[in-house]
Every structure is written in C-alpha cells, then in structure tokens.
Amino acid sequence: MRNIISPILLLLFGVHDPSNFASAFRTTSSTTTSARPSRSALRLIRGRCARTALAIGTTTSTSTSTSITSPFVVKHPLEGKEDDDEEWDVVVVGSGVGGLCAASMCARYGLRTVCVEAHEHAGGVSHSFERRTSVVDDIGGGNGKPFVFDSGPSLLSGMSASSGSTNPLRQVLDAIGTSHRVEWIKYDGWMIHDTSCPITDDKSRFRLTTGNGGEWERSIERKAGMESSVEFVKFRDRMMGPNGLSESSALIPPMALRGDIGAIITMSSYLLKFLAIGTKGALLTGPFVECMNRYELRDDFNRRWFDYLAFALSGLDAAHTQAAPVAYTMIDLHGEGAVLDYPKGGMDSLISALVEGLEMKRGDGEDGTRRGELRLKSRVDKFILVDEDGKAKCDGVQLRDGTRLRARRGVICNAPLWNMARILEDSVLDKKTIPNHDVIASAVKEVREQANAMQMSGSFMHLHLGIPSDGLPDDLDCHHSVLNLERDITEEQNLVIVSIPTVFDQSLAPPGYHVIHAYTAASENFKDWDDKLEGGYDDGKTEQNDYKRGKAYNELKEEKAEALWIALERIIPDIRERARRAGSVVEVGTPLTHRRFNRRYRGTYGPAPSDGKDVWELPGPKTPITGLLACGDTTFPGIGLPGVAASGTIAANTLVDPIAQLRLMGELKSTGALQ
Numbered sequence: 001m002r003n004i005i006s007p008i009l010l011l012l013f014g015v016h017d018p019s020n021f022a023s024a025f026r027t028t029s030s031t032t033t034s035a036r037p038s039r040s041a042l043r044l045i046r047g048r049c050a051r052t053a054l055a056i057g058t059t060t061s062t063s064t065s066t067s068i069t070s071p072f073v074v075k076h077p078l079e080g081k082e083d084d085d086e087e088w089d090v091v092v093v094g095s096g097v098g099g100l101c102a103a104s105m106c107a108r109y110g111l112r113t114v115c116v117e118a119h120e121h122a123g124g125v126s127h128s129f130e131r132r133t134s135v136v137d138d139i140g141g142g143n144g145k146p147f148v149f150d151s152g153p154s155l156l157s158g159m160s161a162s163s164g165s166t167n168p169l170r171q172v173l174d175a176i177g178t179s180h181r182v183e184w185i186k187y188d189g190w191m192i193h194d195t196s197c198p199i200t201d202d203k204s205r206f207r208l209t210t211g212n213g214g215e216w217e218r219s220i221e222r223k224a225g226m227e228s229s230v231e232f233v234k235f236r237d238r239m240m241g242p243n244g245l246s247e248s249s250a251l252i253p254p255m256a257l258r259g260d261i262g263a264i265i266t267m268s269s270y271l272l273k274f275l276a277i278g279t280k281g282a283l284l285t286g287p288f289v290e291c292m293n294r295y296e297l298r299d300d301f302n303r304r305w306f307d308y309l310a311f312a313l314s315g316l317d318a319a320h321t322q323a324a325p326v327a328y329t330m331i332d333l334h335g336e337g338a339v340l341d342y343p344k345g346g347m348d349s350l351i352s353a354l355v356e357g358l359e360m361k362r363g364d365g366e367d368g369t370r371r372g373e374l375r376l377k378s379r380v381d382k383f384i385l386v387d388e389d390g391k392a393k394c395d396g397v398q399l400r401d402g403t404r405l406r407a408r409r410g411v412i413c414n415a416p417l418w419n420m421a422r423i424l425e426d427s428v429l430d431k432k433t434i435p436n437h438d439v440i441a442s443a444v445k446e447v448r449e450q451a452n453a454m455q456m457s458g459s460f461m462h463l464h465l466g467i468p469s470d471g472l473p474d475d476l477d478c479h480h481s482v483l484n485l486e487r488d489i490t491e492e493q494n495l496v497i498v499s500i501p502t503v504f505d506q507s508l509a510p511p512g513y514h515v516i517h518a519y520t521a522a523s524e525n526f527k528d529w530d531d532k533l534e535g536g537y538d539d540g541k542t543e544q545n546d547y548k549r550g551k552a553y554n555e556l557k558e559e560k561a562e563a564l565w566i567a568l569e570r571i572i573p574d575i576r577e578r579a580r581r582a583g584s585v586v587e588v589g590t591p592l593t594h595r596r597f598n599r600r601y602r603g604t605y606g607p608a609p610s611d612g613k614d615v616w617e618l619p620g621p622k623t624p625i626t627g628l629l630a631c632g633d634t635t636f637p638g639i640g641l642p643g644v645a646a647s648g649t650i651a652a653n654t655l656v657d658p659i660a661q662l663r664l665m666g667e668l669k670s671t672g673a674l675q
C-alpha cells in the first residue's frame with residue numbers, strides 16, 4: 001500500500017514517508033491561508049477559485065500578475081529590490097527539455113518568464129551542435145554545409161500522433177501551440193547486435209520492429225527459440241491487455257498534476273480511473289523486475305531483453321528501474337501501429353519549437369505581448385534568498401555578470417539537484433548581507449542533504465562522426481544497440497547505442513555523408529577521470545570546466561573510445577578507414593566533455609535509487625525553500641524526455657491557480673490533444 005500512496009503524497013506534498021503525511025500537510029497548508037485540511041479549508045479553496053478565475057483572466061491579458069490572490073500561488077513582494085533588478089513573474093534556471101517545458105508552459109499561462117541558460121546552445125543534454133570540415137573533397141565535404149550532431153537523445157515516440165498522444169512532451173508542444181513546427185520522420189524499429197555471437201552468426205543481429213504485426217515475435221523466435229517468443233507474447237498481453245499495467249501507467253497526464261493541494265481539483269476527473277488501478281499501483285511504482293516475476297517472465301532471453309530496455313531508459317537494470325516508464329514504453333513499442341519518431345532537422349528542431357512557444361506573442365492577434373524570453377550564456381551563480389516569517393524564500397537569481405532577475409511567482413531550477421545544492425551553498429556564503437542567515441542556511445543544508453542522499457548513474461563516452469556514405473546499404477537502420485547479451489547490462493562499456501539520422505534526413509550533413517553518434521550508455525565511471533579535472537575532483541561548481549588535456553588524458557580518451565569503434569565496426573566494418581578520409585569529421589567526447597558542455601555533475605546520466613531503498617524516491621517540484629521549485633531528471637518522474645517534460649509541466653502548473661490549469665486542460669481536451 002505504501003507504494004501506491006507514496007507517489008501521490010510525494011508529488012503533492014514532497015514527502016516520501018506516508019507517516020509524515022500529517023506534518024507535511026500542515027507545512028503545505030501554512031503557505032496557504034488555512035492551517036488544516038478541514039472541510040472549511042476545502043470550501044475556502046473552492047470559493048477562492050471562483051474569484052481567482054477572474055484574476056487569472058486579468059493575468060493573461062496584461063503583463064503583470066501582482067493582482068492575483070490565491071490560496072495556492074505564493075505572491076512575492078520582492079523585498080530589497082534594487083533599481084537595476086529586472087522583474088519577472090518566473091525565472092527558470094536552465095534550458096534543458098525540462099526547463100524549456102516549464103518556461104514555455106509558464107509563458108502559455110500568461111506569466112512573464114525568463115529562462116536563463118549557461119551554455120551558448122539551448123537544450124541541455126538534448127542540444128545540437130555543428131562541425132564543418134576544412135577539407136574540400138570531390139563529394140561535397142567542406143562545401144560549407146555543416147554536419148549537425150545531436151549531443152544526446154534521438155529516440156522518441158508518441159510525437160507524431162495526430163492527436164491525443166500520451167507523451168507529456170507532445171502534450172507540452174500542443175499546449176504551447178508549436179507541435180506543427182516539427183516535422184516528424186516515422187520509422188519502425190532498430191537493430192540489436194549481440195557481440196556474444198561471432199559476427200558471421202545469423203543470431204548476432206536481430207531487429208526490434210514496432211507495432212503488433214508479429215515481426216518482433218518472429219525476431220525473438222529466430223534469436224532465442226519458439227518458447228521465448230510464446231512467453232513474450234503472454235507477458236506482453238498481460239501487461240498491455242485491457243486495464244493492464246501499461247494502460248494504467250499513462251492514466252493521469254502531467255497536465256493534471258501540480259505540487260500542491262490544488263491537485264485535488266485538477267486531478268478530479270482522473271481520480272476514478274486512478275482508483276480503478278487498485279493494487280496494481282504498487283507494481284507500477286516498484287521495480288520492473290517485480291512485474292516480470294508476477295507475470296512469470298522466466299526465459300533467460302526475455303529477462304535480459306527487459307534488463308536492456310530498462311537500462312536504455314534509466315541507465316539501470318530492471319531490478320532498479322521503476323516499472324511505470326517500462327510499462328509505458330511497451331505501448332510505444334508494441335501497440336497497434338506504433339512507430340518511432342525523429343524530428344526532421346535533428347533535435348534542434350524540437351528545441352526550437354519549445355523556444356518558439358516560450359517567446360511567442362500571446363494575446364490577441366499582432367497586438368499580443370511576448371511573455372517569455374530565453375537568454376543564452378547566462379549562468380546563474382546565486383539564488384536571491386530572503387527570510388520570510390522565519391522561513392527561507394527565493395525570489396530571484398543573480399547571473400555571473402551581476403544581473404539580478406527577480407521573480408514574483410517563483411524560480412524553477414532545471415539544473416540537476418546536485419548543481420542546485422551547490423548554487424544554493426554559494427548563495428549563502430556572505431553571512432553579513434543575508435538577514436536571518438541561520439534560517440536560510442539550514443534550508444540550504446536540507447537541500448544539500450537531499451542531494452548527497454541521491455545516488456547517480458554513470459557517465460558517457462561519445463563518438464561523433466561525419467563519414468562518406470558511399471557503398472553503405474540504402475536500408476541501413478538509424479538506431480543500433482551493440483551489446484553482449486551474455487554479460488550484465490550494467491557492466492562498464494557493455495552497451496553502445498548508435499544513431500545515424502542521415503539515413504532519413506540528409507539535411508544533417510553535406511551530400512554523400514552520414515552523421516553518426518555512438519555512446520556508451522551511462523556506464524562510464526567518472527572516478528577514472530576525476531584526477532584530470534582542475535582541482536582533482538568535481539566540486540560541483542559549474543565554472544570548474546578546465547581539465548588537463550595532456551598525454552594521460554589523451555591516452556585514456558583513446559583507450560575508452562576503442563569500445564565505440566569496435567561497436568561501430570559491427571555496423572560499418574570499414575568505419576575507421578572512412579573516418580580517416582578527407583572531408584570526414586571525428587569528435588570524441590569523454591565524461592569530462594559531457595560534464596562541461598551539459599553542466600552535469602560528474603557527467604552523470606541522472607539519478608539512481610540508493611542501495612536498499614524504494615525505487616520511488618525522487619522529489620516532487622517543491623524544495624525546502626519557498627518560491628524555489630525544481631524540474632528535470634532529478635525530480636519526479638525522472639530521466640528521459642517524456643519524464644522531464646512531465647516534471648517541467650508539473651512545476652509550471654504549481655505556479656498558477658488550479659482554475660487556470662483546468663481551463664488549459666479543457667482547451668486541450670476540446671481539441672483532442674488531451675484525453
């Protein structure tokens with residue numbers, strides 16, 4: 001039962017232990033106008049909603065939100081505001097997909113929102129970058145057209161659906177009005193290369209084909225035998241059947257969630273469905289391996305397959321990956337007509353659509369006002385923390401160049417929890433300038449303790465190549481996973497993921513070339529690189545970017561990249577020779593590169609459950625500091641583009657009145673974008 005209650009309490013009130021529910025409710029209530037969750041409090045909330053509906057209407061048509069009184073939304077008076085300080089409703093720190101979803105949703109709600117990003121590109125780990133070759137060759141290399149590389153994700157699904165997608169990222173695009181800006185290329189699967197078999201063995205290669213046409217089952221049969229295939233079908237049918245776990249995993253859209261008591265109102269239309277999940281909820285919030293055990297998935301190949309799938313999603317095996325995202329992914333892979341989606345023009349097209357939604361004029365026609373703004377190369381060095389009635393409160397940020405951005409509604413931090421803790425610590429260094437320093441420092445300490453308690457998964461080696469495509473098969477797949485299925489999926493460098501998006505989008509490279517991204521998936525040990533970092537270890541400061549690129553670094557880089565080359569040889573046997581040709585581009589990224597360009601503490605993929613703890617332990621959008629919310633992969637529901645889009649949506653929802661949220665949900669339902 002704990003498993004079923006925890007996620008809801010955690011999301012609404014930020015508590016992991018249901019026994020703390022009462023005290024959490026008291027804390028939550030103290031930020032509202034009522035002290036207890038009594039009937040009168042609920043009546044008060046309902047009464048206020050009617051009035052705030054009018055207020056929200058005002059907000060969306062003017063540029064200020066100060067007139068709003070709400071039992072849900074904290075209004076900041078901006079004490080000690082200096083003349084040069086900029087005033088916003090919301091400041092979002094970081095433009096990862098989580099941050100951009102939060103920022104663009106806030107702008108959609110009519111809040112004046114600025115999103116500040118330290119890097120020169122938006123997108124966080126999902127940013128794209130370009131490289132040009134200096135050599136002009138006879139097939140077009142060096143003709144001025146760049147190679148465009150995705151730095152991270154490229155596997156998406158549920159984005160091209162005509163309507164009613166359950167993917168939270170697609171729902172954000174629909175909400176902010178830019179889903180039509182991305183052209184989705186649909187395709188139907190990827191190749192798996194099992195290195196436990198010699199390359200000459202037919203069983204060394206098999207293909208996952210999406211949909212329910214039977215191709216995948218035939219692949220299993222060829223690879224592992226009839227019994228494995230039959231067992232998979234049984235398992236799939238139990239997971240994906242009517243009222244099965246897969247369906248249950250997508251019942252409540254993040255559009256209906258928020259991080260406060262208002263969720264009782266916004267989730268109401270889904271509550272019956274949710275209650276119908278019954279005891280299955282415990283399975284969904286536990287590790288996926290419990291579903292495998294419950295539904296008798298015993299075959300060795302099938303169990304290894306789901307370890308691989310879980311690892312591809314979370315960087316952890318099935319015993320440590322929460323069941324809900326894996327169950328949800330099963331629909332994306334094996335549902336009727338299921339396809340995968342790649343954004344034409346690369347991941348930057350998706351990021352641009354989110355930025356467009358943030359910066360779009362909103363209101364009537366040409367007279368609409370721009371609600372949001374993205375600022376690149378704007379690193380946040382400090383949060384502006386003040387004391388409010390004996391509680392720490394955040395009402396803005398200070399950038400590296402000294403610019404102060406004040407936020408009336410709140411600050412949403414998309415930097416991972418470990419980075420956020422560090423920025424907070426830097427914010428309270430100067431005791432003299434912070435009134436009631438002890439109170440604020442103790443809230444900061446609480447965040448630091450949360451960060452220290454959160455385990456992390458490993459880092460990455462990356463290989464980005466631009467190579468001539470002459471003579472390569474026309475039916476080359478875009479995505480490939482190369483792994484030894486006999487080995488533990490979590491073993492260092494076991495799984496290499498490869499994407500070659502030019503197989504269906506030649507706009508990403510000069511004519512006659514492919515771009516390739518290969519990476520070891522979240523299995524690099526950052527310890528191997530610690531001593532190359534300036535200072536000898538990662539102190540969490542995002543400006544600590546320098547590392548010693550001497551002989552030892554280059555040797556380690558070459559040694560660690562070898563696994564990527566070997567994996568690529570399974571797909572393109574003469575890859576090394578192609579990479580040496582004039583016009584080709586070769587970029588090798590290490591965990592230090594990953595850390596540097598994405599500002600990821602210890603180059604990590606994201607959070608991992610601590611040993612012996614419940615899989616479910618991610619915090620909701622609230623932090624111990626009033627006015628400071630969090631989104632991104634270190635908050636519920638975790639890693640992956642759908643997950644971080646959900647967290648950004650939930651954070652934005654929390655900053656508006658439930659009535660505004662319900663109104664948006666109504667609009668989306670009326671167009672079929674939300675079910």
Ligand SMILES: Cc1cc2nc3c(=O)[nH]c(=O)nc-3n(C[C@H](O)[C@H](O)[C@H](O)COP(=O)(O)OP(=O)(O)OC[C@H]3O[C@@H](n4cnc5c(N)ncnc54)[C@H](O)[C@@H]3O)c2cc1C
Nearest residue numbers: 094096097098118124125152153154155380632633640641
């Ligand atoms: C190689 C790789 C492949 C992946 N493949 C897939 C996939 O195929 N499908 C999928 O769904 N998911 C995939 N993922 C996971 C997914 O991409 C991530 O979980 C998600 O993009 C994380 O987004 P985020 O917003 O939480 O964080 P981030 O992308 O890390 O964004 C945080 C942002 O905050 C900024 N920031 C940090 N500190 C500051 C500061 N002080 N001031 C200003 N800005 C700051 C950073 O620069 C960054 O832009 C992949 C991830 C990686 C690394």
